[in-house]
Amino acid sequence: MPELPEVQTVVTTLRPLIVGRVIAGVNLLRTDIVRPGGVDLPSRLLGRRIRAVDRRGKRILITLDDRGRFYVHLGMTGQLTVESPEAAVRPHTHLVLEFGESACLRFRDPRRFGGVFWIGADSDAATGLGPEPLDLKPSDLATRLAKTRRAVKNALLDQRVVAGLGNIYVDEALFEARVHPLALACELTPEEVRRLNSAIKKVLRRAIRHRGSTLRDYMDAEGAAGEAQKLHRVYGSEGKPCRSCGSPVQRIVLGGRSTHFCPSCQMRARVRRAKRRLSGRAPGP
DNA sequence: GTCCATGTTCTTTA
């Protein structure tokens, strides 16, 4: 579930609940969710006060009062919630931080694609990540896309290109920008890159305003589901009429992932030129 | 039983 809007929503709901609190107990129920493998997480957390909660890409970064840091990655099914210690511990809960009588922080993740990553005080929390899409300038995006011959959809899913997009919001952004997912990243026109840059921000901001998309597992730190799934235009809408032109939304598999788009609104530039020729209309400027 | 799933990383191929 967790792409940038979901992770941002977890961070903003989590922050006021845990910043300033002292970790009075650590219960690590599965050690293999901690990375790197050898780190003794409980001893690094016990007795520490939480100083900050931030987001970088899809990483939830937690800073302690001794400058030690770790991040939680939610993978596909991860949840990070603040609950009463009295509340039943659900299956697949892997880590619990106790703050006292009133609250505890629980990390659960059935598929275990996520994890808890200790990074210490000095190493870079953003290693392997490209820039934040909400700060991205069209020229930055253009430079990055120009470096690869992959399909633009695959390039945008690569966290080293831009950090935070996933399968849902890439499809939504490409639709908003009217760019075909199979278009080669390095062959987009400057105008298409500009539209794509704006579309990414628009789609992400709108999803954040609606507290992220809940399709199945996603919830914020208070256990609340998001509403942004109601705004999806193409994701999960195979066969439904395009909101813009009415053509059926198509689903293809790209890089092993479902990819949804409108074949009429998101025509590849080359195909669009050919169709104009066939229909005898004058070519555009 | 089958297929599918909001992600990342390791392996194989070109």
Add this chain to the structure above:
DNA sequence: CTAAAGAACATGGA
């Protein structure tokens, strides 16, 4: 050698 495609990871729901 590098870039890109594919497989693998683990669990649950339709």
